[in-house]
Amino acid sequence: MKRIIAVxxxxxxxxIGANAMDRENTIYLDLKYGxxxxxxxxAVAPKHVERIKELTRKGFYDGIKFHRVIxxxxxxxxxxxxxxxxxxxxxxxxxxxxxxxVRGVVSMARAQDINSADSQFFIVFGDARFLDNxxxxxxxxxxxxxxxxxxxxxxxENNGSVDNPDVIVKMQIASxxx
Numbered sequence: 513m514k515r516i517i518a519v520x521x522x523x524x525x526x527x528i529g530a531n532a533m534d535r536e537n538t539i540y541l542d543l544k545y546g547x548x549x550x551x552x553x554x555a556v557a558p559k560h561v562e563r564i565k566e567l568t569r570k571g572f573y574d575g576i577k578f579h580r581v582i583x584x585x586x587x588x589x590x591x592x593x594x595x596x597x598x599x600x601x602x603x604x605x606x607x608x609x610x611x612x613x614v615r616g617v618v619s620m621a622r623a624q625d626i627n628s629a630d631s632q633f634f635i636v637f638g639d640a641r642f643l644d645n646x647x648x649x650x651x652x653x654x655x656x657x658x659x660x661x662x663x664x665x666x667x668x669e670n671n672g673s674v675d676n677p678d679v680i681v682k683m684q685i686a687s688x689x690x
Contacts, residue, residue, distance in 0.1 A: 535685070535686040537551065537552040537554055538551055538685070538686035539552060539564070539651070539683060540684050540685075540686055541680060541683045542681040542683070543663065543678065543680065543681060544678065545658075545659040546656055546658075547659070548635075548655070548659050548660055549655045549656055550618055550651045550653055550654070552564065552565070553611065553650055553652070556607070556610070556611055556649065557607040557650035560604055560607055560629065561650050563604055565685055567631055569685060569688065572600060573680050574680060574682050574683060576590060576591070576594075576680050578663050578677050578678050579591055579595065579673065580634075580674065581663055581672050581674050581677070582665065582666065582672035583637070585640060586634040586637055586640065587634060587635050587637070587665075588632060589633065589680060590621065590630075591631070592631075594677070596632075596673070599631045599632060600630055600631040602631075603627060603629065603630055606622075606627055607650075608646065608647070608648060611652075612641055613640040613644055614639055614640070614641070615636060615639070616654075616660075617649050617652050618634070618650060618651040619634055619643065619647045619648060620632070621647070626646075637660070664676070664677055
């Protein structure tokens with residue numbers, strides 16, 4: 513009986529460890545509405561995850577505007593100029609993968625050149641599978657999507673451009689969080 517209990521406890525502890533949050537690959541994105549938790553997927557987009565973490569640790573995203581928000585589609589941020597044409601200055605080669613662009617997926621924005629992703633990313637509000645294998649998905653929202661839903665939206669006439677946009681209050685890696 514003791515052996516059965518010991519085996520059951522070992523299996524339980526292994527399961528907890530497997531399901532525990534990987535704090536080094538978790539982002540806390542704080543909005544005025546609340547905290548959004550994003551799980552990064554370095555298995556499918558290692559260079560993009562590495563760059564997002566590097567910029568996050570530098571405080572690059574703190575105060576950055578959600579400059580393009582289209583209801584039912586996505587909220588885009590990561591441009592220090594707030595215009596949609598800026599970035600960090602370091603382009604990334606595409607890491608297209610099989611992650612479907614569905615509600616809560618976080619993916620890199622880019623220009624027409626498939627290797628032009630930089631610092632801008634977007635969070636998908638709904639099914640956007642037409643983006644699959646054309647944009648590098650690198651994470652997903654695991655909690656706080658209700659706060660993403662509250663981000664001030666633009667209009668379809670302006671292609672989602674937002675007047676007086678919401679900002680990222682603070683973005684940090686969970687392992688570095690205060």
